[in-house]
Amino acid sequence: MRLDRVAVLGGGPAGLYFAYLWKRRHPEAQIDVFEQNPEGATWGFGVVFSDKALDFLRADDPETAEAVSARMEHWRDITLVHRGERVALDGVGFSAVGRLDFLIQLTARARSVGANLRFGTAVRSVDELAGYDLIVAADGVNSLVRRTYEGDFKTSLSYDDNKFAWYGTTKRFETLTQTFVETEFGSFNAHHYRYSPTMSTFIVECDRATWLRAGLAEKTEEQSRALCEKVFADTLGGHPLVNNKSVWRNFPWLWNERWSHRNMVLVGDALHTAHFSIGSGTRLALEDVIALVKALEGEPRDLRHALETYERERRPVVEKLVKAAKTSAAWYERFPEHMKLAPLDFAYSYITRSGRIDASQLRAMSPRFMARYDASSSASSISR
Known part of the structure; x- marks a missing residue:
């Protein structure tokens, strides 16, 4: 040969x-x-790798x-934002590059x-x-x-049935963050992380029913961007979203x-x-x-x-x-249902979602989060 x-x-x-x-x-x-x-x-904007992926x-x-690592942004935690509360999942490192x-x-x-x-x-x-x-x-x-x-x-x-659109933003996020918000149309989620000192990826996701109620099926790319900026105004803190073929898609x-x-x-x-x-x-x-x-x-x-x-x-x-x-x-695909959980329970559901991490592994990997989670669970048991 x-x-x-x-x-x-x-x-x-x-x-x-x-x-x-x-x-x-x-x-x-x-x-x-x-x-x-x-x-x-x-x-697209950034490419993200898990901590050990390289x-x-x-x-x-x-x-x-x-050569690749020298250009990457690195962080050690994931942050979840649910009901306005920030929950840090320590020890879950990622890296990203444009x-x-x-x-x-x-x-x-x-x-x-x-x-x-x-x-x-x-x-x-x-x-x-x-x-x-x-x-x-x-x-x-x-x-x-x-x-x-x-x-x-x-x-x-x-x-998949969910819809997502891939944006960038000039807002710098210190960790990979998942922000979940309720709106008049339904629930939205944003996956966002920095991939350079001045730019971040910002992926917006929602279920089909929310997407239809928000009129996103009829909106132009620019109109969709404007609506997503409004939905995540608190998260973006005045920074704009940036389009780059940012059309709504199904995975x-x-x-x-x-x-x-x-x-x-x-x-x-x-x-x-x-x-x-x-x-x-x-x-x-x-x-x-x-x-x-x-x-x-x-x-x-x-x-x-x-x-x-x-x-x-x-x-x-x-x-x-x-x-x-x-x-x-x-x-x-079911994240609006999961959002009914309290923030710490929601975070536990999120981090164990793939079935590859159980409670004992999580205690070794994310001791600070699990200390909060265990304390919250114990307090709930006592109150009952």
Whole structure:
């Protein structure tokens, strides 16, 4: 098996990182990355990672990990705001970096090893890639490769019912914060965190009934932004929300039972999605790339076996995280019901939502929060 010519569809984190890793390890190979958008164009604002999420990168590629970490914002707690009360969940660390900043870094690294980056180049048909030894589909939820061969990949796609819109803001938040508010239309939630010294991501979410009552189905992008600024006026403290393709969407659950077909292989969001509430989408994409590179190098004589190895060894890890993401997303689908709880009970429900943390683990991880929670529970028992 010779991978002299490799085509990568998609110039997001997964595509750029594969191009960098493979060209660095195999300088004789020709790596062409096709990205339909111009260089420097991206949607969204910040990319968030859980506290330990870059450990895998430090183990396999410490140089890139250090370059990314140097540009990140870090914090140690999560803050929940419910009924106007702030509840800190200590020991739940995260880091974030601007999505554009992250892409600029990965673009520079891919170029530094000689990858051919073709921005502003739309591939209309897989037939245009004839002659490549390997095609890596890193082109997201709307992947051309996957859509062309959905039956072969055994693709399934479904959507959450909640609506969300992705904004930025100049307001700086010291931690990843979840703010829940009641309005005349219904309940809204905002996921917000800083990703640079001067900018934060601000994701607004609500159930469909609230979205319809607020008239958001008919509002323009600018009108929606204005309404969200009003709903979260206290949280924003006079700072504006910033649009960047900030349209209302339903979260897509994408899964493929087969990860490769012929000489084509899926990575990142072209392969699977994980709800933004657990902050693992970009991590999963980069880990897919590392696993794919290892499998290709481990089976240098047989591409089919290499791609089967990639799927066999990577699938259990991805399935576990996707399962946790679905459990987390299910909690958000019912967050107006959870808001009936008192703030500390609400916070406990939130932090245990994915099923991966129990009370004993939480006492070790978040001792200050659990001390408050246990004291509150004891006081409630006594009063009864």
